[in-house]
Each structure stands twice: as C-alpha cells, then as structure tokens.
Amino acid sequence: MNTAKRHYGRNLYLIIAFLVLYLPIFYLIFYSFNSSGGMNHFTHFTWVYYQEIWADQRLILITVQTFFLAFLSSLLATIIGTSGALGIYSIKNPQVRTLILGLNNILLVSPDVIIGSSFLIFFTVLGINLGFTSVLLSHIAFSIPIVVLMVLPKLQEMNPSFINVAQDLGANQWQILKGVILPIITPGMIAGYFMAFTYSLDDFAVTFFVTGNGFETLSVEIYSRARQGISLEINALSALMFLFSLILVIGYYFISKDSPKDKRKDQKVQQNLIR
Amino acid sequence: MKAKGLYFSSYVLWLLLFVLAPVALILYQSFIGINGNFTINNYESFFKISSYLRMTFNSVFYAGLITLITLLLSYPTAYFLTKTKYKQLWLMLIILPTWINILLKAYAFIGIFSQAGPVNNSLEWLGLGSHQLLFTNASFMLVAAYIELPFMILPIFNAVDELDESLINVSRDLGANRFQTFWNVIFPLTLNGIKSGVQVVFIPSLSLFMLTRLIGGNKVITLGTAIEENFLVTQDWGMGSTIGVILIATMILIMFLTGEKKRRRRQ
Numbered sequence: 001m002n003t004a005k006r007h008y009g010r011n012l013y014l015i016i017a018f019l020v021l022y023l024p025i026f027y028l029i030f031y032s033f034n035s036s037g038g039m040n041h042f043t044h045f046t047w048v049y050y051q052e053i054w055a056d057q058r059l060i061l062i063t064v065q066t067f068f069l070a071f072l073s074s075l076l077a078t079i080i081g082t083s084g085a086l087g088i089y090s091i092k093n094p095q096v097r098t099l100i101l102g103l104n105n106i107l108l109v110s111p112d113v114i115i116g117s118s119f120l121i122f123f124t125v126l127g128i129n130l131g132f133t134s135v136l137l138s139h140i141a142f143s144i145p146i147v148v149l150m151v152l153p154k155l156q157e158m159n160p161s162f163i164n165v166a167q168d169l170g171a172n173q174w175q176i177l178k179g180v181i182l183p184i185i186t187p188g189m190i191a192g193y194f195m196a197f198t199y200s201l202d203d204f205a206v207t208f209f210v211t212g213n214g215f216e217t218l219s220v221e222i223y224s225r226a227r228q229g230i231s232l233e234i235n236a237l238s239a240l241m242f243l244f245s246l247i248l249v250i251g252y253y254f255i256s257k258d259s260p261k262d263k264r265k266d267q268k269v270q271q272n273l274i275r
Numbered sequence: 276m277k278a279k280g281l282y283f284s285s286y287v288l289w290l291l292l293f294v295l296a297p298v299a300l301i302l303y304q305s306f307i308g309i310n311g312n313f314t315i316n317n318y319e320s321f322f323k324i325s326s327y328l329r330m331t332f333n334s335v336f337y338a339g340l341i342t343l344i345t346l347l348l349s350y351p352t353a354y355f356l357t358k359t360k361y362k363q364l365w366l367m368l369i370i371l372p373t374w375i376n377i378l379l380k381a382y383a384f385i386g387i388f389s390q391a392g393p394v395n396n397s398l399e400w401l402g403l404g405s406h407q408l409l410f411t412n413a414s415f416m417l418v419a420a421y422i423e424l425p426f427m428i429l430p431i432f433n434a435v436d437e438l439d440e441s442l443i444n445v446s447r448d449l450g451a452n453r454f455q456t457f458w459n460v461i462f463p464l465t466l467n468g469i470k471s472g473v474q475v476v477f478i479p480s481l482s483l484f485m486l487t488r489l490i491g492g493n494k495v496i497t498l499g500t501a502i503e504e505n506f507l508v509t510q511d512w513g514m515g516s517t518i519g520v521i522l523i524a525t526m527i528l529i530m531f532l533t534g535e536k537k538r539r540r541r542q
Binding site: 010011013014017018020021022024025027028031038039040041079080081083084086087090100103104106107109110111112113114115117118119120121122125137140141144148198201202204205208209218219222223226227229230234238241242245246248249253 | 282283285286287289290292293294295296297298300301304348351352355356358359365367368369370371372374375376377378379380381382383384385386387389391392393396421424425474478479481482484485488489498499502503506507512515516519522523526530
C-alpha cells in the first residue's frame with residue numbers, strides 16, 4: 001500500500017516535470033495553426049503561416065545558409081577535432097596531456113558572450129571581414145573541443161596491440177590510421193559530427209557577435225523578429241525546427257545505440273557535452 | 276612520429292589561434308581606454324562606480340537564484356527518473372528540449388506570459404486578476420530556470436544512477452529513517468553530480484543577454500548583457516573586455532568552488 005502510494009506521487013511529479021518541459025514547446029507549435037494571428041484565443045485551424053514561410057524568400061535563403069554553415073563547420077570541426085584527438089592520444093607525458101585537455105575544454109566552459117566578444121576582437125585585429133567567413137571560423141572553433149571529447153574515449157578503448165600487430169605486419173603510419181584506427185573511432189567521429197552540427201544550429205550569441213550585416217543565421221533572424229513582438233511565422237518555423245531536431249535526436253539515438261557497452265562513458269561525455 | 280606531427284598541427288593551430296589568442300586579446304583589450312591608450316582606467320571605473328559593482332552583484336545573485344530553483348526542481352526529477360522503467364528513454368526525452376533553439380523557447384514565453392496569455396488567463400480564472408508578467412525579474416528567472424533545467428537533471432541523474440543501492444538498504448537496516456538516509460547517504464554520494472550541475476547552470480546564467488532583452492525587458496542587467504552592450508551598442512570594447520575579464524574571473528572562482536571532484540579522485 002505504502003509503496004504503491006509512493007509510486008503514485010513519484011509518477012505524478014515526473015508527469016508534471018515533463019509537462020513543464022514540453023508545454024511551452026507545444027504551445028508554440030499549437031498556435032502556429034491559429035488563424036487569428038496571436039498566441040492566444042485559438043480561432044480556426046490554418047496552414048497560412050507555413051505557406052508564408054514557403055513564400056518568404058529571405059527566410060528560405062537564411063535557412064539554407066544556416067544549414068550549409070552547420071554542415072560545413074561541423075565537417076571541418078570533425079576533421080580537425082579527430083586529428084587533435086589522435087595527437088592527444090599519442091602524447092605520452094601525462095602532464096602535457098592534462099594541459100592540452102584543459103586548454104581543449106576552455107571553449108566548452110566559457111560563456112558564449114566571452115567567446116563571441118573575444119573572437120570579435122580577434123577577427124578585427126586580423127582584419128577579417130565580419131560575415132560568412134568569420135561566422136564559419138567561429139563555428140568550427142567552438143565545435144572542435146566536443147569532437148575531441150567524443151573521439152578520444154574511442155581511442156582509449158582501442159586495444160593498443162592492434163597497432164603493434166599492424167606494425168609487425170609491415171603497415172606504415174597511413175595504413176595503420178586508415179585500416180585500424182579510423183574504423184574503430186568512426187562512431188565517435190559521427191557522434192562528434194552530430195554534436196557539432198547541433199551546436200552550430202543552436203548557436204545564437206557567438207554568431208550575433210561576429211556576424212556583420214551581410215550574413216544571418218536563423219537564430220539571429222528569430223531574435224530580431226522576436227524583439228519586434230509576436231509573429232506566427234516564427235511559430236510555424238519553430239514547429240518545423242522541432243520536427244527536424246526530433247529527426248536528429250532519433251538518428252543520434254540509433255547511432256549511439258550501436259555500442260551499448262559504452263553507454264556509461266557516453267553519458268560522461270554528454271555531461272560535458274551538452275553545452 | 277612525423278606523420279602524427281603533421282595531422283596534429285591543425286589542432287595545435289586551432290589551440291593557438293582560437294583558444295589562447297582570444298583570451299590574450301580580451302585581457303589586452305581590457306587595458307585599452309576609450310581613446311585607444313593603454314591604461315587601467317577601465318578597472319578603476321569598474322571598482323569605483325557603484326553601478327558596475329551593483330550590476331555584478333545582481334548578476335551573480337540572479338544566477339545563484341536561477342541555479343537554486345533549477346536544483347530544487349531537478350533533484351527529485353533526476354532521482355525519480357532513475358527509478359523508472361526505460362529510464363534511458365525518459366532521459367532522452369529530458370535532453371530533447373535542449374536541442375530546440377534557446378530563442379524559440381524564450382519566444383514561447385513572450386506568448387505565455389503576455390497580458391492575455393495562458394498564465395494570466397489562469398490567474399484570472401482563479402480570481403487573482405491579470406498582472407504584468409513579462410519584463411519582470413521573476414519572469415526572467417523562471418525562463419532561465421526552464422532553459423537550464425535539463426542541464427541540471429542530466430549530471431544528477433548520472434550520479435544517482437551510479438549510486439550503490441545496497442548502501443541505502445544498509446542505512447535503512449541500521450535504523451536510519453528516510454530523511455536521515457537521504458541526508459547522510461544519498462546526498463553526499465551524489466554531491467559530485469550536483470556540483471557539475473551547478474557549474475553548467477551557474478556560468479551560463481551569468482551571460483544570458485538575449486533573455487534579459489526579450490524577457491527581462493532590460494531591467495535585469497547581467498554581466499553578459501553589459502558585455503554585449505559595450506561591444507555592440509556603445510562600442511566601448513575596452514570596458515566590455517574589462518567586464519569580460521571579471522566574468523572570466525567569476526567563472527574560474529565558481530569552477531574552483533565546485534571542482535573538488537577531480538582532485539579528490541586523483542588522490
């Protein structure tokens with residue numbers, strides 16, 4: 001009796017917690033179908049705001065830009081981050097290794113505002129025009145550390161005798177990398193790519209600092225529209241983005257499910273990760 | 276070894292250009308006055324002008340409150356989650372909202388807290404009348420807490436999940452009641468999870484400038500808002516960098532206070 005009662009209370013609490021987490025999102029999506037034009041008093045169902053998005057050439061261009069940026073920056077971040085992880089793995093001195101890992105994590109723990117403002121100074125000193133280039137470089141830069149953190153555990157789990165065997169069999173460095181190491185760390189690289197992709201899509205503050213007038217991402221556009229008040233086109237857009245995140249999460253779930261052994265470790269990384 | 280050096284170089288270049296150089300530059304810039312001269316004026320005015328100090332205090336105070344609210348809401352959630360079936364799936368559902376753009380979540384609350392929004396409607400229905408909810412400090416804190424919630428739940432969940440169930444049974448067998456068991460066994464053993472949760476919530480809460488603009492109505496000035504204003508509005512990069520350095524110092528202090536975990540483990 002007592003335990004049953006306790007379960008009841010526990011489940012009730014969890015239901016409320018999930019409601020709190022999801023109601024604002026569903027609220028947003030719900031009113032994207034509201035024909036009255038505001039976020040209250042639902043009148044009639046309409047697709048009009050989705051059609052508006054479809055007709056809004058500027059918004060479509062910004063969406064394409066945002067995804068292109070996310071795609072490219074996470075690709076480059078994965079390449080550089082993976083080579084970084086390989087380099088860190090090969091460092092034998094534990095102190096140097098800790099130092100480099102510490103430096104690696106600086107961008108993960110720094111507030112966005114600090115990253116944005118210091119990058120702004122950096123690009124100005126170098127004379128790099130603010131726009132696509134500066135935003136791309138920033139997104140690559142803040143995505144690299146998470147890729148390192150995703151790939152490094154896979155390297156550490158690898159049995160080192162694989163490499164010795166390959167060496168004994170006469171494989172050169174490149175062959176070892178391609179034939180032995182890369183297949184083992186591929187799940188880590190894919191997870192890193194996914195994380196980098198979402199970092200890039202999600203980022204607002206850093207982009208806001210280093211973008212000039214010529215280049216905009218969805219986040220920056222949503223911010224400037226939201227400052228002017230409610231427009232249900234943003235609601236419709238958020239519904240589409242929610243669907244897209246859902247697809248990404250499901251994809252990520254299936255990829256990380258491939259290696260159930262590493263669940264614990266993945267969670268450890270996730271903790272550092274989610275920011 | 277040489278081949279390793281070759282592919283490692285791109286990463287080292289990144290470390291130098293995008294980690295070390297920006298930190299050095301923001302430190303250097305903080306000593307640049309408004310006329311471009313090298314000076315410690317920025318720091319002087321920061322510590323002399325009371326509004327700067329008050330702003331810093333407020334920012335830390337609000338970040339602390341946000342962290343406390345999220346912690347109080349998250350701990351039971353995380354604890355109960357570990358007791359459910361399919362807990363990994365539920366955890367995924369907790370993380371899912373973090374993949375939704377933070378601005379969209381903030382935007383949702385513009386509607387929820389508006390004059391004729393659902394919160395005011397419920398208040399009226401309860402006979403409490405409608406209130407100006409948007410652009411208040413309370414709404415800023417609630418929205419910030421809402422956004423940070425999953426980041427606090429995740430590390431606590433992991434800490435509780437790693438907890439050895441038999442320790443709890445032993446404590447109960449030895450006659451401790453539920454509160455004693457919680458306070459003397461469960462809480463200390465999950466403290467590391469709480470600490471990393473506090474870390475990942477407190478630090479970003481110091482710099483949520485978009486929330487202060489969209490929800491707080493510019494009334495709550497955080498360190499982040501002040502930096503954004505100095506860099507992008509008044510263009511006083513020197514002062515902006517000085518506040519940035521203060522923010523970095525606050526961040527290091529918090530990491531130091533919550534970071535015993537690693538050292539203890541190494542011993």
